[in-house]
Amino acid sequence: MWLLSVQVVVYKMAGNHEEGKEQLVVDKLVLHDTQFVKKHLDDFMMKVLKSEGYEESNLLVVTNFMVTSIAVAAAVCSHFVLKDFKTQQHLMILCIAIWMVCSLILGITERMYGASFSGASYIGFSDPKRMGTAPPFKFICATSTLPKYSQEYMLKMTPSRSRKPLVERNLRYNDYYTSNGQFLKEKFESQVKKAIQELISAKTK
Incomplete structure (x- = not known):
């Protein structure tokens, strides 16, 4: 039976914050540890979302x-x-x-x-004042899963008043690390930003 490691991240609109340096090179051995890989990708996903104006909220x-x-x-x-x-x-x-x-x-x-957050979903609220315009959603819920012994990192984003994820991206995490353990942050960052834009585009259709 596959064991799932689940991490859900919640964000709300925020200003610019200074972030610590990302871990760009990891030990090649830990790339076989899905829990470590998932946490590493989740942490960077949080930084990308914060750079886009969303900050974690657990209220x-x-x-x-x-x-x-x-x-x-x-x-x-x-x-x-x-x-x-x-x-x-x-x-x-x-x-x-x-x-x-x-x-x-x-x-x-x-x-x-809308979205279920019974211990598994973190919801982040948007702030129109910081965006300078009305946000497409009042809040979003970002979720990721990575089955044990698998390379499939599943990223899901659920908008406000929705019970099902509107955006799902299935990413092979080996595509974002080189053979010597270097993290290809630009490549992964582009996927997270594409997911955000896809969420916004789906709202405007």
Whole structure:
């Protein structure tokens, strides 16, 4: 069974930030470590998106995690802790009410933002003031996967109010490293920028 290493990156519009130097040469041996390769490509993808005006944001993911945790805690408490309904009915009703409110919040949030972000999606918001124009999407969700022992790096981008990725690019990561371990950053950067432009073009059609 293939094991998937999943990394989802979230961005919001931001100004220019000074970035550290990219790791342009890596040990040839670690090119067989898909977890390392994926992290290396993900980190550079983040830098490209930041250079395009998007910065990582985890607010919705953290909020989703907290609401989900509260709902689970309330459900567990009402089912396993509060067993005597006659003497603890008020606490049981409270736990059920908390669970229902949390479920309602999650449902409304998913309807508002479209893309599922239940612990696996990071959503980045755009800032029209920084762009100087109205952005094509209020936010985007960038996701990448790289199966273990595979060379197929899958990049997906999902726009606002969409449950499915609008852009998918299947990239062989060996195409972005030379035989001596040098990272071809311009080549990979062009693929990330093409994905962003494809996302914008799909919106304007």
